[in-house]
Amino acid sequence: MTDTKKTNVVVVGAGAVGAMALWQLSKQPDLEVVGIEQYGRVHSHGSYAGESRVFRTAVHEGGSYVPMIQRSRELWRTLEKESGREIYREVGCLSIAPEGFPDLLVAMRTIEDFELPHRMLSNEELRKEYPQHLVSDEDIAVFDEQGGGLRPEVAIMSALELAEANGAKLHFNTTVLEIESRSSGVIVRTTQGTVHADRVVIASGSWSTRLMPELQDLLRIQVIGLTWLLPRNPALYAPERFPAFLRDVGDVHFFGAPSFDGYAFKACTNPKWPVYRDVEGVPTSHSREELIRIGQRAVELFDGVSPEPVRESVHHCAYTPDRLPVVDRSADERIITVTGLSGHGFKFAPALGEYAAQLAAGLTPDIDERFSLASRLQALNTLGPYQGGGH
Numbered sequence: 001m002t003d004t005k006k007t008n009v010v011v012v013g014a015g016a017v018g019a020m021a022l023w024q025l026s027k028q029p030d031l032e033v034v035g036i037e038q039y040g041r042v043h044s045h046g047s048y049a050g051e052s053r054v055f056r057t058a059v060h061e062g063g064s065y066v067p068m069i070q071r072s073r074e075l076w077r078t079l080e081k082e083s084g085r086e087i088y089r090e091v092g093c094l095s096i097a098p099e100g101f102p103d104l105l106v107a108m109r110t111i112e113d114f115e116l117p118h119r120m121l122s123n124e125e126l127r128k129e130y131p132q133h134l135v136s137d138e139d140i141a142v143f144d145e146q147g148g149g150l151r152p153e154v155a156i157m158s159a160l161e162l163a164e165a166n167g168a169k170l171h172f173n174t175t176v177l178e179i180e181s182r183s184s185g186v187i188v189r190t191t192q193g194t195v196h197a198d199r200v201v202i203a204s205g206s207w208s209t210r211l212m213p214e215l216q217d218l219l220r221i222q223v224i225g226l227t228w229l230l231p232r233n234p235a236l237y238a239p240e241r242f243p244a245f246l247r248d249v250g251d252v253h254f255f256g257a258p259s260f261d262g263y264a265f266k267a268c269t270n271p272k273w274p275v276y277r278d279v280e281g282v283p284t285s286h287s288r289e290e291l292i293r294i295g296q297r298a299v300e301l302f303d304g305v306s307p308e309p310v311r312e313s314v315h316h317c318a319y320t321p322d323r324l325p326v327v328d329r330s331a332d333e334r335i336i337t338v339t340g341l342s343g344h345g346f347k348f349a350p351a352l353g354e355y356a357a358q359l360a361a362g363l364t365p366d367i368d369e370r371f372s373l374a375s376r377l378q379a380l381n382t383l384g385p386y387q388g389g390g391h
């Protein structure tokens with residue numbers, strides 16, 4: 001006799017990973033899929049918020065990320081096709097730094113190992129082709145041709161709509177308070193009642209330690225601020241002329257994206273904010289002094305910009321010490337956890353969402369074993385302090 005009962009999978013959090021997992025899970029006809037999000041549909045509190053995210057294939061983190069990023073690139077294109085929306089502007093990504101800068105060397109090694117489409121720009125070429133960047137004589141650049149800018153809010157809205165169209169049930173303004181695994185299934189207690197599930201995907205980002213105290217030693221909440229600057233000639237900073245970028249000048253790291261709104265472009269560098277254990281108490285805006293400093297720095301690095309950031313916002317993200325994510329399934333195979341995207345994980349959220357969906361469906365995808373919780377906790381003993389940065 002065939003058992004026709006569908007497996008019920010609950011996804012906690014409809015942010016970057018949760019939305020992508022819901023989209024993938026909803027494609028599997030033998031699953032009943034439920035998403036639970038503490039805020040509304042596509043909100044401003046998640047680590048994904050803030051108009052754009054840098055996408056790079058020539059990653060500074062080294063080659064082990066490249067297959068995951070290439071799979072994500074395919075999935076970003078699939079999401080665009082299925083939703084009919086533009087999500088990924090492949091305008092390229094410039095990494096600018098003095099010749100020999102360590103992150104640049106890793107990016108170049110990754111390019112060589114994976115034969116990634118790219119261009120090396122000498123100081124002269126950089127000045128000629130991208131006069132928007134005011135560079136010093138030591139600076140060179142690597143142009144990652146498959147890099148660019150992602151539209152995070154549009155991506156999440158699209159994935160959630162597609163999941164719903166495929167039959168997933170989404171509950172907003174509902175907080176998951178507790179998850180209890182029993183031999184018969186998982187009990188998910190929320191502010192709006194209790195849900196019984198066969199499997200649960202925890203994709204709760206910066207809030208993960210609240211549901212999984214075992215992550216408390218591993219995850220730290222780091223603050224990341226965003227600022228937008230007003231150029232006198234916006235056309236120079238339009239996506240057609242101005243790629244996404246990472247810039248290292250001494251110990252100052254800038255990252256940003258072209259103007260998507262038509263009047264300002266994103267250029268951000270982060271003050272030295274403390275590291276937090278919980279989102280409670282994390283700053284929600286820059287101070288006046290911080291904005292003045294960022295503006296002054298920007299004027300030195302970008303041509304024709306006003307020193308006053310015209311928009312700003314402050315966000316947070318859950319970090320592991322070496323910035324590798326956690327992707328794991330509990331011993332009873334009922335609870336799947338994906339978290340710790342460490343300030344650079346939006347670009348590969350579709351691949352992580354796909355892993356989560358495969359694990360929830362009982363499959364065993366080929367995942368980097370360093371992402372397991374046991375390996376992450378073990379690494380705690382050998383790793384140095386938490387690194388900031390990202391993108």
Ligand SMILES: Cc1cc2nc3c(=O)[nH]c(=O)nc-3n(C[C@H](O)[C@H](O)[C@H](O)COP(=O)(O)OP(=O)(O)OC[C@H]3O[C@@H](n4cnc5c(N)ncnc54)[C@H](O)[C@@H]3O)c2cc1C
Pocket residue numbers: 012013014015016017018036037038039045046047048049050052053054055174175176177203204205206207208211224225226315316317338339340341342343344345346347348390391
């Ligand atoms: C300012 C900033 C800039 C960044 N820039 C880049 C970049 O350029 N490129 C890049 O690749 N990455 C970048 N990142 C990193 C990337 O955006 C994040 O790593 C990614 O969004 C994290 O995804 P997530 O799904 O883990 O968390 P989120 O996207 O925050 O999603 C978690 C969701 O879970 C919900 N939730 C939490 N707890 C509960 C609960 N108990 N019940 C119900 N719902 C719950 C939250 O409300 C949220 O919606 C940046 C991050 C920040 C903050």
